[in-house]
Amino acid sequence: MRTSRLAKTNYTILNAIILLLFLFPFLWMLIASFKTQVQVLSPDYMFIFSPTFKNYMAVFLEYDYLKFIWNTLVIALVSTLGSLLLGLPAAYGIAKYKMPYFALTILVAKIIPGITYLVPWYILFNKAHLIDSYGGMILAHMVIGLPFIMWVMIPFFEQFPKEVEESSWIDGCSKVRTFAQMVLPVSMPGIITSSLLAFIFSWNNFMFSLVLSGEKTKTLPLAIYNFMSNTSINWGALMAAACVITLPVIVIAMLAQKYIVSGLSAGAVKG
Amino acid sequence: MIINWIDRHLKWVFTLPAVLFIILMVAYPLVYTGRLSFYEWSMSAVTPPKWVGLDNYIALFKDTRFWNALKVTFYHTSVSIVLQTILGVGIAVLFSRKFKGVRLVKTVMMLPMVATPVSIALVWLLIYEPSIGFANQVFKWLGFETQEWLGSVTQVIPSLILIDVWEWTPFIALIVIAGIATLPTDPYESADVDGASSWQKLVHITLPLLTPTIITAVTLRIIDLLKTFDTIYATTQGGPNFASQSLNILVYDLAFQNFKLGSASALLVIFFILILSVILVLTSIRKRQEGRI
Known part of the structure; x- marks a missing residue:
C-alpha cells in the first residue's frame, strides 16, 4: 500500500517535471x-522584478506591428480559404473515383522542401511582378495549405458510405448538391482540423516571406527576424513581439486541442 | 443544364483546378529548376543564362562547402531523431496510463510544435546568450564552466539539436500515445496469465506492436529534419564559420546571397533526390516490418 502511494507521488512529480521542461x-x-x-541583462532580476508594459507599447506604436498582424492574417485566411475551395472538391474526386496518380502528386507536393520551388518562384514572380504582393504570397502559401488539406480529407471522404450518396442521387439530388449538403457537413471535423493547421502553417511561415515579401506584405515571422538584425538586440521588445506572434496560435491550439493533435498526426497511425 | 453537365463530368470538374494549380506552382517550377541546374545565371536581365552542362554538379562535388553542408545535415538529423525517438516513446509509455490531467499534458506538449518556429528560435537565442542567458546561469549554479553554445563551432550543432528535441519530441510522443490506444488487449491478458512483469510486457508486446507506428513517426520527422530552415537561419544563419550551414541554408545562401542560381539549382536537384531516397528506404523498411508482424 505504502509503496504504491510512493510510486504514485513519484509518477506525479515526474509528469510535472516533464511538463515544466516543455513549458x-x-x-x-x-x-x-x-x-x-537593464533587467534582462542583469542576473539579479532573473525572476523578481517590477514588470513594465513599455515593450508591448513599443511593439505596437514604434514598430508598427498592427500592419504585420494584418498582413499575416490576410495571407493566412485567404490562402486557407483558397486551399479549401480547390482542395475539398479535389479530395472528394480523388477519393470517389480512385485516382492514385493525382493522390501521389499531392503527396509529393507535400514532401518536397519548400526551398526547391522558392528559387524558380523568385525568378517567375519577378517576371510576373508578384514579388511583395498579396497575390503572390497567397499563391505561395496555398502550396503548403492545399496538399495538406487534401492529405487529411481524402481518407475522410473515402469513409463516407457510398449507399447514402447513391440513394441521394437516385432521389434526384445532383451530385454537386449531395457533396455540398450531405458529404461536407458530415466531414466537418476533418475540415476544421485541416483548415486550422493550414492557417497555423501559413501564420508561422518564415522562408517564403524572407524571399517573396517586401515592405508592403511583410509578415510577422519576418518582422520579428528583422528586429534582431539591429546592432544591439532590444531583448524585452523582441520577446514581447514573440509573445504577440505566438499567442494566437496557442489560443487556437488550446481551444481546438483535439483537432490539432489529430491533424498533426494525420496519416501516421493509420499509415 | 449547367448542373447536369457538371454532374456528368464531376470527376474532372472537381479535381482539375487543384491539379492544375499543383502543376503550375510545383511541377513546372521543379522542371524549371532541373533545367536551370545545367546553366550559369546570376538573375541578370542583361546576361542571359549560359549553358554549362554538368559543370554546376562537378563544381559542387569539388566544393568543400557542399560536403560540409551534407555532414552538418546528417549530424543534426541523425542525432536529433535518435534522441527524440527514445524520449518520445518513453514519454508516451509514461503518459499512456490513465490519470487526471491527460488533456492538460497533451495541450502542453502540443505547444512547442504549433508555436511560430522563428519566435521559438529567438527565445532559445536568449536562453543560450553566453553572458546573460539562462543556460549559462544554470551552469553557474551547478558550478560548471559557462559555455559558448550557439557561438562555438563545436557546440552549435548540439545546441540546435537540443532545440529540435525540445520542439519535436512531443510529435513522436503524441503519435505513439495514439498508437498505444489502438493496441489489442488479448496479448496483455495472456501475458498476465503467464505472470509477465510490466517491463517484460513493454519490451515483448508493446514495443514490437508499436514498431510500424514508430517508424512512420520517425519517417515524417526525418523528412522535416532534413528540411530544417527557420530555427537554424533565425539563430545562426549557418555560422559560426559555416559550422551549422545545412544543405537547406547552403541553397538559400547560394541562391539569394550569392545569386548563383545554376549552382543552387544543381544542389536542389541533389537535395530532392536525397529526400526521395530517404523516403523510399524508410517506407520499404516499414513494409518489411509490417510483413513480419
Missing part, C-alpha cells in the same frame, strides 16, 4: 517580455 521557454519568453533591457 519553460514559453514562460521565459513571457517573463522577458515584461522586463526592461
Whole structure:
C-alpha cells in the first residue's frame, strides 16, 4: 500500500517535471517580455522584478506591428480559404473515383522542401511582378495549405458510405448538391482540423516571406527576424513581439486541442 | 443544364483546378529548376543564362562547402531523431496510463510544435546568450564552466539539436500515445496469465506492436529534419564559420546571397533526390516490418 502511494507521488512529480521542461521557454519568453533591457541583462532580476508594459507599447506604436498582424492574417485566411475551395472538391474526386496518380502528386507536393520551388518562384514572380504582393504570397502559401488539406480529407471522404450518396442521387439530388449538403457537413471535423493547421502553417511561415515579401506584405515571422538584425538586440521588445506572434496560435491550439493533435498526426497511425 | 453537365463530368470538374494549380506552382517550377541546374545565371536581365552542362554538379562535388553542408545535415538529423525517438516513446509509455490531467499534458506538449518556429528560435537565442542567458546561469549554479553554445563551432550543432528535441519530441510522443490506444488487449491478458512483469510486457508486446507506428513517426520527422530552415537561419544563419550551414541554408545562401542560381539549382536537384531516397528506404523498411508482424 505504502509503496504504491510512493510510486504514485513519484509518477506525479515526474509528469510535472516533464511538463515544466516543455513549458519553460514559453514562460521565459513571457517573463522577458515584461522586463526592461537593464533587467534582462542583469542576473539579479532573473525572476523578481517590477514588470513594465513599455515593450508591448513599443511593439505596437514604434514598430508598427498592427500592419504585420494584418498582413499575416490576410495571407493566412485567404490562402486557407483558397486551399479549401480547390482542395475539398479535389479530395472528394480523388477519393470517389480512385485516382492514385493525382493522390501521389499531392503527396509529393507535400514532401518536397519548400526551398526547391522558392528559387524558380523568385525568378517567375519577378517576371510576373508578384514579388511583395498579396497575390503572390497567397499563391505561395496555398502550396503548403492545399496538399495538406487534401492529405487529411481524402481518407475522410473515402469513409463516407457510398449507399447514402447513391440513394441521394437516385432521389434526384445532383451530385454537386449531395457533396455540398450531405458529404461536407458530415466531414466537418476533418475540415476544421485541416483548415486550422493550414492557417497555423501559413501564420508561422518564415522562408517564403524572407524571399517573396517586401515592405508592403511583410509578415510577422519576418518582422520579428528583422528586429534582431539591429546592432544591439532590444531583448524585452523582441520577446514581447514573440509573445504577440505566438499567442494566437496557442489560443487556437488550446481551444481546438483535439483537432490539432489529430491533424498533426494525420496519416501516421493509420499509415 | 449547367448542373447536369457538371454532374456528368464531376470527376474532372472537381479535381482539375487543384491539379492544375499543383502543376503550375510545383511541377513546372521543379522542371524549371532541373533545367536551370545545367546553366550559369546570376538573375541578370542583361546576361542571359549560359549553358554549362554538368559543370554546376562537378563544381559542387569539388566544393568543400557542399560536403560540409551534407555532414552538418546528417549530424543534426541523425542525432536529433535518435534522441527524440527514445524520449518520445518513453514519454508516451509514461503518459499512456490513465490519470487526471491527460488533456492538460497533451495541450502542453502540443505547444512547442504549433508555436511560430522563428519566435521559438529567438527565445532559445536568449536562453543560450553566453553572458546573460539562462543556460549559462544554470551552469553557474551547478558550478560548471559557462559555455559558448550557439557561438562555438563545436557546440552549435548540439545546441540546435537540443532545440529540435525540445520542439519535436512531443510529435513522436503524441503519435505513439495514439498508437498505444489502438493496441489489442488479448496479448496483455495472456501475458498476465503467464505472470509477465510490466517491463517484460513493454519490451515483448508493446514495443514490437508499436514498431510500424514508430517508424512512420520517425519517417515524417526525418523528412522535416532534413528540411530544417527557420530555427537554424533565425539563430545562426549557418555560422559560426559555416559550422551549422545545412544543405537547406547552403541553397538559400547560394541562391539569394550569392545569386548563383545554376549552382543552387544543381544542389536542389541533389537535395530532392536525397529526400526521395530517404523516403523510399524508410517506407520499404516499414513494409518489411509490417510483413513480419
